[in-house]
Structure formats: structure tokens, C-alpha cells
Amino acid sequence: MSAPDTSTPLVALACVTEDIDGVPHAAVRQVYVSALEDVSGCAVALLQGPAAWLPSVLDRFDGIVLGGHESNVAPERYGSPPEPGPRAPERDELALALLPLAIGAGLPILGVCRGLQELNVAYGGTLRDIGSLPIGAGHREDLSLPRDEQYLPAHDIAVTPGGLLREIVGQDTVRVNSLHQQAIDRLAPGLRLEAATADGVVEAVSVADAPALALAVQWHPEWYASSDPVSKSLFTAFGAAAAQRSRRRR
Numbered sequence: 001m002s003a004p005d006t007s008t009p010l011v012a013l014a015c016v017t018e019d020i021d022g023v024p025h026a027a028v029r030q031v032y033v034s035a036l037e038d039v040s041g042c043a044v045a046l047l048q049g050p051a052a053w054l055p056s057v058l059d060r061f062d063g064i065v066l067g068g069h070e071s072n073v074a075p076e077r078y079g080s081p082p083e084p085g086p087r088a089p090e091r092d093e094l095a096l097a098l099l100p101l102a103i104g105a106g107l108p109i110l111g112v113c114r115g116l117q118e119l120n121v122a123y124g125g126t127l128r129d130i131g132s133l134p135i136g137a138g139h140r141e142d143l144s145l146p147r148d149e150q151y152l153p154a155h156d157i158a159v160t161p162g163g164l165l166r167e168i169v170g171q172d173t174v175r176v177n178s179l180h181q182q183a184i185d186r187l188a189p190g191l192r193l194e195a196a197t198a199d200g201v202v203e204a205v206s207v208a209d210a211p212a213l214a215l216a217v218q219w220h221p222e223w224y225a226s227s228d229p230v231s232k233s234l235f236t237a238f239g240a241a242a243a244q245r246s247r248r249r250r
Contacts (some may be wrong), residue, residue, distance in 0.1 A: 007250075009062035009242035011036060012047040014095060014115075016069050016088045032067045032112075035225035039232055040239030049094025058101060062249065063108040063242035066095055066115030068220060072182045073117050078126045085129075096122045103210050108241035110234070111216025116205060117182050119216045123207070125188030129181060130201070151223035154178040157195045157203040164206045164215055165194040168237045174230045176203065176219035183218065213241040 013036065015028040026048045036042045042063065047054075071088035075081060077096065095118035103109060111119045117127050142150060153175040159166045166172070174195075184202040187193060194204035194215065207214035215238075221231035 007246065009040075009042045009239070009246040010060065011040070011042045011044060011063035011065055011242055012061045013044050013065045013067065014091065014098070015046045015048050016071065016091045017048065028067065029222075031222045031225075032065065035222045035231075035235050036065065036239075039225045039235035040242065042239055042242050047094065047098075049090035049092075050097070051094055054094075054098060055101060058105055058107070059249075061102075061107060062245040063110070063238060064098065064102045065238075066099075066109075066111045066118055066216075067222065068113030068115065068179075071114070072129075073114065073121055073127060075127075078121045080126065083129070092118070099123075103207055103212075103214050106211040106245070108212045108238060108245060109207070109210070109214040109216070110238045112222060113180050113218060113220055114182075116202075116216035116218050117184065119205065119207070119214075120184050120188045120191060123188035123190050125184060125191065126186040127182045128185035130183045148223075150179060151177050151220055155197060157197055157219075159195045159204075160193055163192065163194045164213070165204050165217075168215075168233050169230050170233075171230075176217075176221075176230065177223070178218075179220055180218060212245060213238060 013028055013032055015026045017024050018027040026046055028046060033044050036044050069088060071086040074087050074092055075083050077092055099119055099122040154177050156173050156175050159172055159174060190208055191205045192208045194206050196202050204217045221234045225231045225235045
């Protein structure tokens with residue numbers, strides 16, 4: 001019998017607890033799994049919060065992915081008064097505990113939408129709700145459109161010269177989709193601005209002193225990860241970082 005193939009990187013994908021027909025489910029959109037398997041070349045394990053056992057198994061993973069969700073990070077997590085809105089407290093608890101541990105352990109990190117917001121809060125930054133602000137309309141999806149059209153590019157972002165994202169996408173300006181209500185308010189110490197819109201919304205950040213790739217974006221690259229060049233470059237870069245980690249583990 002041949003030995004099992006252990007060369008495929010194993011990454012943990014954070015999920016959210018959702019009630020379906022009155023039964024709690026560990027939920028994540030299939031597009032994230034497909035992007036990680038087909039573009040990043042990784043095997044995927046779902047990670048559900050709060051996961052108190054996580055520190056004891058963290059070294060088994062080759063990367064961490066924190067994707068988007070309809071829920072928002074609770075304002076209490078960054079020192080603001082409570083507000084109504086969709087919440088996922090178990091995801092907040094998981095992400096805010098996981099990120100410093102994983103980055104300190106040298107695991108590659110990819111954050112998407114909520115994942116960018118979680119990274120900023122984990123490092124001491126704050127968020128703002130832009131849904132009711134004049135700029136908010138330019139960053140929300142048009143719910144009257146078919147789902148695939150909601151994820152088409154909506155606006156340009158300026159990529160920071162000399163940054164990690166600039167190295168990955170190879171362009172100074174790229175066009176991305178936009179489907180979010182929360183946005184970074186105060187950028188956390190230790191995070192580096194990687195891209196922003198003309199109206200001042202932070203679109204990408206990285207961890208300045210991370211030993212491996214630690215990047216988060218406000219838009220959703222997972223939806224067209226196999227066909228959109230910018231999205232594909234992000235998942236390819238994450239896959240390469242996870243593969244490098246996997247080789248070191250072996």
C-alpha cells in the first residue's frame with residue numbers, strides 16, 4: 001500500500017453557527033471551499049467557535065481563512081455602545097482569539113470582508129457602520145440584481161505602492177466588488193494600509209511584522225476566484241504561502 005499524500009496544505013476556514021429549521025449548523029458558503037480547493041490548492045477543515053481547544057491543534061494547520069458573513073462584529077468588541085444588527089458572538093470569540101495566536105505561530109492568514117474587520121479589531125482598531133452614511137450606498141450590493149451580478153466589480157481601489165497587495169496583484173489600481181456595511185474606522189497599530197477607495201474606505205490591510213502572509217481585503221474575491229485575475233492572484237498567493245508552511249511542517 002502506498003503512503004498517503006501529505007503534501008496538500010490543510011487550512012482552517014472559520015464558519016458561523018446558523019439555525020436551519022431550528023437546528024444549529026456550522027455554516028460557510030461553498031464558494032470559499034471551492035476557491036481554496038481549486039485555486040489555492042488546499043484541503044479545507046471547517047473551524048467553529050469558540051473552540052477552546054484550538055491552541056492545542058493550531059500547529060496542524062497550514063493557514064487560516066476568515067471569510068465574510070451577513071453578521072457584523074459586535075460594537076462592544078471594539079469599545080463602542082451596543083447597537084442592533086445581525087450578530088454572531090461565537091464567530092467574534094473565535095476570530096479575536098484565533099488571529100493573534102495564528103499570526104504569532106507563523107500561519108498564513110487570509111481575511112475577507114468580515115475577516116478584515118475582525119483582524120482590525122483583534123489588533124486594537126475600531127469599526128464604523130457606513131450603511132446610513134452618504135458613502136454607504138457606493139459600498140452595498142444592489143439586492144434587486146441576481147446574486148452573480150451583485151458580486152461583479154463596483155468601484156476602483158488605489159493599491160499602496162510597495163505593499164504586499166501591490167506585489168500580489170501587480171497593479172496600482174484595481175476594480176473590486178463591494179458588499180459590506182461595516183468598515184474600518186481607526187486602523188489598528190501593527191496593521192499596514194494596503195488599499196483604499198477614493199472616498200476613504202480601507203479596502204485591504206496586512207500585518208506589518210507577520211512572519212508569513214497575513215492579508216485581509218474588504219471585498220469578496222471568492223465569488224469569481226477562478227476567473228477574475230485579481231481574485232485569482234489573491235487565492236494563488238495564499239495557496240503558495242500555505243504550501244510553504246506545509247513543507248516546513250513536514
